Amino acid sequence: MTIEELRIRIDELDRQLVELLNERARAAQMIGRMKAATSLPVYEPDRERIVYANVRAANKGPLPDIELTHIYERIIDVMRALQRNELASQRQAQSAAQEGGAPGHAAGEDAPETGKKS
Amino acid sequence: MTIEELRIRIDELDRQLVELLNERARAAQMIGRMKAATSLPVYEPDRERIVYANVRAANKGPLPDIELTHIYERIIDVMRALQRNELASQRQAQSAAQEGGAPGHAAGEDAPETGKKS
Numbered sequence: 001m002t003i004e005e006l007r008i009r010i011d012e013l014d015r016q017l018v019e020l021l022n023e024r025a026r027a028a029q030m031i032g033r034m035k036a037a038t039s040l041p042v043y044e045p046d047r048e049r050i051v052y053a054n055v056r057a058a059n060k061g062p063l064p065d066i067e068l069t070h071i072y073e074r075i076i077d078v079m080r081a082l083q084r085n086e087l088a089s090q091r092q093a094q095s096a097a098q099e100g101g102a103p104g105h106a107a108g109e110d111a112p113e114t115g116k117k118s
Numbered sequence: 119m120t121i122e123e124l125r126i127r128i129d130e131l132d133r134q135l136v137e138l139l140n141e142r143a144r145a146a147q148m149i150g151r152m153k154a155a156t157s158l159p160v161y162e163p164d165r166e167r168i169v170y171a172n173v174r175a176a177n178k179g180p181l182p183d184i185e186l187t188h189i190y191e192r193i194i195d196v197m198r199a200l201q202r203n204e205l206a207s208q209r210q211a212q213s214a215a216q217e218g219g220a221p222g223h224a225a226g227e228d229a230p231e232t233g234k235k236s
Contacts, residue, residue, distance in 0.1 A: 003152050006145045007165070013142045014169065015176040017135065021189065024131045025181045027124045034121050047125070051132065058133040063143045067196045071139065074192040078185045 021075070028079040032086030036094075042083045048076060139193070146197040150204030154212075160201045166194060 001009075035042065055072050056065050119127075153160065173190050174183050 001148065003149055003158075006149050006152075010142055010145050011169070011172050013138055013145070014173055017138050017142070017193075018173055018176040018186065019178075020131055020135050020138065021186065022177070022179060022181050024128055024135070027128050027131070029180060030119065031121055031124050034124075040121075051129070054129050055132055055136055058136040059140070060137075061140060062147060063140050063196070063200070067199065068136065068139065071189070071192050071196055074189050075135075078181070078189055081185065082181070 024075075025079060025082055028083050029086045032083035033090060035083070036087045036090035042080055042087060051076065142193075143197060143200055146201050147204045150201035151208060153201070154205045154208035160198055160205060169194065 032042070034040075052069060052072060055068060059065055059068050150160070152158075170187060170190060173186060177183055177186050
């Protein structure tokens with residue numbers, strides 16, 4: 001394989017990674033909505049420990065666990081931010097509804113903080 | 119879907135992500151070896167720009183481009199470190215061979231800096 005062919009393969013892998021990351025983000029958003037309904041906190045250290053353990057268990061290399069963990073710290077940071085936005089827009093919508101505010105800007109799928117090209 | 123079901127799905131997505139990240143790492147390592155042979159630098163800003171553009175073009179959300187870029191900055195950092203290690207162990211092997219050193223510790227697939235459970 002030439003460098004050029006390997007790069008074509010990397011670009012293909014990146015497109016698959018982007019799709020999986022977005023699918024993971026969608027699941028995290030859904031959990032965020034459920035947390036809003038049940039008053040669960042966004043930050044759940046026990047759950048995060050399970051995520052890291054699962055990632056290390058699935059790791060067959062060549063990435064060392066420590067480097068994979070570095071990547072996952074960033075992934076989890078981003079997902080947590082997404083969930084916080086989801087929660088915030090849910091609560092905004094709830095308080096607007098309670099105050100009988102104008103429903104002109106519905107929260108949820110199209111919240112500007114979380115939605116992209118939605 | 120319950121939170122529990124969504125988490126099972128996330129764990130499954132994470133295992134797929136780990137596999138793709140390792141496949142990407144293997145390709146980066148192979149490129150590292152080729153760079154050692156051709157004296158190309160590890161850091162190639164033009165190539166990195168292409169990677170980011172590809173990632174943004176593939177992004178259909180809900181992750182905003184900026185958050186996806188945050189994750190990719192970490193991925194690229196890790197891959198660059200892996201390539202540097204690959205290059206270093208290649209060069210070590212080359213100079214050991216030139217000096218007629220003991221071939222007891224061959225560089226490559228099993229280099230301790232890069233290999234994991236190899």
